[in-house]
Amino acid sequence: MSANESDKILDEKNSLHESLSKLSVNKDESDINDSNKAANLRDLEKKREDYLEWPEYFMAVAFLSAMRSKDPCTQVGACITDSNNRIVGVGYNGMPIGCSDEILPWGKTSSKPLENKYMYVCHAEMNAIMNKNSADLRGCKLYVALFPCNECAKLIIQAGIKEVVYMSDKHKSKPSTEASKMMLNMAGVKLQQFVPKNSKIVIDFKEIDWNISI
Numbered sequence: 001m002s003a004n005e006s007d008k009i010l011d012e013k014n015s016l017h018e019s020l021s022k023l024s025v026n027k028d029e030s031d032i033n034d035s036n037k038a039a040n041l042r043d044l045e046k047k048r049e050d051y052l053e054w055p056e057y058f059m060a061v062a063f064l065s066a067m068r069s070k071d072p073c074t075q076v077g078a079c080i081t082d083s084n085n086r087i088v089g090v091g092y093n094g095m096p097i098g099c100s101d102e103i104l105p106w107g108k109t110s111s112k113p114l115e116n117k118y119m120y121v122c123h124a125e126m127n128a129i130m131n132k133n134s135a136d137l138r139g140c141k142l143y144v145a146l147f148p149c150n151e152c153a154k155l156i157i158q159a160g161i162k163e164v165v166y167m168s169d170k171h172k173s174k175p176s177t178e179a180s181k182m183m184l185n186m187a188g189v190k191l192q193q194f195v196p197k198n199s200k201i202v203i204d205f206k207e208i209d210w211n212i213s214i
């Protein structure tokens with residue numbers, strides 16, 4: 001055999017080898033795809049593990065209702081639940097029913113108390129209690145974004161709510177928070193700061209594959 005012929009045979013052999021190894025990579029990829037598909041199908045036959053737990057769900061409901069607030073500075077939501085984990089009241093901070101939130105002030109820096117929101121705004125906790133859809137709130141839990149003020153603490157206690165789960169205690173050095181804590185502790189209301197398991201809970205209408213046109 002000539003040197004030319006032997007080079008040609010070697011080239012053909014190499015190219016065959018290359019094609020075979022490409023085929024085997026493609027086969028590996030397709031094996032991985034198949035096993036991913038099988039795993040996904042198996043997942044659809046099992047209970048989901050990444051569902052929202054009750055506290056996450058109730059705090060998320062509180063935060064969602066806060067999004068209804070027209071307060072330009074602080075939006076607070078509250079959610080009350082009974083011992084069967086049923087939501088029995090939801091509220092957010094806003095002006096009293098029948099009092100126009102176009103007319104009453106939303107500012108807080110006027111030297112005239114009547115021109116600030118504080119005189120008028122109903123707090124989220126108050127609204128959640130007033131909006132209750134069950135006969136009474138004895139033994140219920142209240143989930144709220146901000147620690148309740150002293151006025152709301154009185155309502156919580158009188159309503160018979162037994163536990164407050166709050167997210168932020170950022171006004172802890174205010175006298176109204178101190179008075180609130182004193183009363184809630186005296187009345188035996190359990191206070192628990194919420195530690196979120198999810199840093200984000202997202203509702204993305206566009207991500208949901210239900211043929212929704214947005």
Ligand SMILES: Nc1ccn([C@H]2C[C@H](O)[C@@H](COP(=O)(O)O)O2)c(=O)n1
Nearest residue numbers: 073074076093121123124146147148
């Ligand atoms: N636990 C709380 C604390 C506050 N709020 C509401 C009441 C006002 O609209 C606002 C406080 O005004 P800021 O001084 O933060 O501008 O937040 C509530 O509903 N519940």
Ligand SMILES: [Zn+2]
Nearest residue numbers: 123148149152
């Ligand atoms: Zn309050």
